Amino acid sequence: MLPAIFANRTSVRGGKASMMVPVVPATLGEAERGRSPAVLGTVEMFHFMNYMEKSGGEWKNEITLQSMFNLMAHEPKRFVHRIAPTPLLMVVPEQNTTVETKAQLDMYRLALEPKQIHLVKNCGHFGIYGGGVGFDENIRVQIEFLGRILERGRSFPV
Numbered sequence: 001m002l003p004a005i006f007a008n009r010t011s012v013r014g015g016k017a018s019m020m021v022p023v024v025p026a027t028l029g030e031a032e033r034g035r036s037p038a039v040l041g042t043v044e045m046f047h048f049m050n051y052m053e054k055s056g057g058e059w060k061n062e063i064t065l066q067s068m069f070n071l072m073a074h075e076p077k078r079f080v081h082r083i084a085p086t087p088l089l090m091v092v093p094e095q096n097t098t099v100e101t102k103a104q105l106d107m108y109r110l111a112l113e114p115k116q117i118h119l120v121k122n123c124g125h126f127g128i129y130g131g132g133v134g135f136d137e138n139i140r141v142q143i144e145f146l147g148r149i150l151e152r153g154r155s156f157p158v
Contacts, residue, residue: 001068008065018064024049026061039068042098048126055130077107084112089145091118091128091138098125116145 008019024045025036031046038045049061080088088111092104101119108117118141120127123134 001072005065005069009069012066018066020062020064021068023061023063039063039071040098044124044126045098048129048132051131077110080107080111085114087145087149088115089118089142090115091120091141093120093123093125093128093134095123095127096125 004019012018022036022038023040025031025038025041028043028046030036030038031041031043034041052059090104090108090111092101092108094101096104105117108115120134120137123132126132127134128138129135
């Protein structure tokens with residue numbers, strides 16, 4: 001993949017349009033077979049984006065190779081310690097395979113106080129968003145967290 005990304009960057013610098021790749025599989029079967037060229041080729045992602053479309057979301061199922069490179073190069077572990085002293089809340093789905101739960105727990109350990117983590121049981125990556133099994137729990141935890149932070153007023157910078 002990296003050789004294609006670097007070749008694409010050279011083409012773009014030369015004035016050509018960037019190559020585009022799909023974000024999610026075109027069909028459920030493609031996702032189930034696990035051979036999709038999509039950036040996020042999981043069955044869970046396919047179902048979530050279908051839900052979003054049916055809910056009125058509009059988007060184009062493509063991303064530039066440069067954006068793909070940016071996703072690959074993104075390393076939040078390198079920066080999470082810089083969030084403090086701003087309060088940090090991480091709501092982590094227990095069965096996340098898009099961003100593995102273990103990786104999120106490891107990152108949480110690198111964050112400095114004040115911080116809070118909440119594990120949503122029996123839930124995948126997209127289950128904490130609209131229509132998902134963990135959505136209500138996710139929203140409740142966020143509201144409680146914000147309520148505690150706002151009660152403390154100026155004791156935390158925002």
